[in-house]
Amino acid sequence: MEGAVSSSVATRQETLVRGSAVDRIAVVTGGNKGIGFEVCRQLASSGVTVVLTARDETRGAEAVYKLTGLGLPDVIFHQLDVTDALSISRLAGFLKNRFGRLDILVNNAAIGAVELVDEPSFGRPQPTVEKFIDMDGHERVEWMWQNCRQTYAAAKQGLQTNFDGVKHITEALLPLLLSSSDGRIVNVTSGFGLLRFFRSDELKQELDVDNLDEERLDELLDAFLKDFEAGAVEARGWPAEFSAYKVAKAAMNASSRVMARRHPALRVNCADPGYVRTDMTRNSGLLAPEEGGATVVAVALLPERGPTGAFFDAGGGKETSFV
Template identity: 30%
Template sequence: MKTVFITGANKGIGFETAKQFAQKDYYVYLGSRDIGKGIQAISELNNEGLQNVETIEIDVSNDASIEKASKTLEEKISKLDILINNAGIRGDFPQYPSTANVGMIRKVYNTNLFGTIKVIQSFLPLLKLSPAPRIVNITSGLASLTLHNDPGWKYYPIKGAAYGPSKTALNAYTIALAYELRDTPFKVNVVDPGYTATDFNQHRRTKDVSEAAAFIIKYATIGDDGPSGKYFSDDNNPLTFESPW
């Protein structure tokens, strides 16, 4: 049975992604910063007849927590097939570049960028034991420099000093990692699941988490001939993985 670890998976898109993976007969490790919420999420999945799920406590903004989670996982499995870095925070809004609190910006970067890097580095030994390892970093259209310079883009006015730039940096890191691993079986990509109704945006959108999760899984399970170091979006934006991001 293939294995997958998903950060920030006790609710929202992460939870739905865990659910859909479990339905596809993957063994799913559901990462949760709050272990109580993780246990509650597992109970909900168990009640739906899904037993191939476990929760592991992980706070991606805390190096010690990440290392503990990776060691816990190493004691449970001989390899990890898929890592999905879904955990992220928005930070306080508005995020005017001229006045945004630098401490808040650091906090967002610590979770969205540095935390993700630490998770990848900590879980790489297990991923390298898989014959076809996959890493998906969840990004956002708000990370795109190309779109932010296009006045015709529907989200053109939505700019900020923390969230979008943290994801821009994550995109850049993903390209660098994919290049480093280019001669290995790894596939490393960034996926923008689109503007989905979750707690993250106070459920202000109509797109359902089931759609977002299915899109993530599509690129988390690409074949050996699939691309690496690319960007995929499900938000009807004009970019493709062949366009400047």
């Protein structure tokens, strides 16, 4: 199957880059499964040409093949690891050479920033949806917490992917976004990134953007990792549970507002897809990937000159507070 997938995708990509005039070009990171796959599907269904990216080439190509089978041919695969500078550079070069611009960037790729106690990749089955059917949202989150552990290695990798990765891919593609007449960035965030999870008022004030810049954000994240390694997360006022994930998402939210202020010609927003049933949540989520993806796509397709520097919540996709 892999050969057939690669051949079909390659043929379609050649057709796209040689000939067709398209209205909008979008890049979706982590697009081969879950919310990212749904964002690709729904954007493509809206007539957007989508560059679906994934770390694994086989899985990415298979995702494009699946979308093509659904009658959505205007989807292109390109390999991307958001933690790899060379991989990011290759994607930027591809977009510049083929399209000369980028209209929509959806920063979706993320990891849980924890280690699972019962790791599915060790041969154990992923829990099914039925396991959680009698649990409410709080009980499901509690189950997740009881079945993971926080380690320094996982926390560091979480920040590298969920914050640094977003920052680096955005910086690399920024010239292409500014070449668009209506460039927009959607950073897929989480309710876990709200400032209410921080115990320190000083940290909340720092992350509330007024006097914040990227350099200070990097300093704050370095301080978090030092506190994490020293076992001082709670004492210093950082979130206690799912610490690295919450800190990375809060930092991404802050960075989004800094960028929105710096580049008023762009629409830079954060979209919370909600608690979605994915591999990351081990199927414990309350929402289907289609529902989570719909919120992200609604923000990606906001009217021209719409809001910027805003947070859109799950479900209805209404603009709300970062706190």
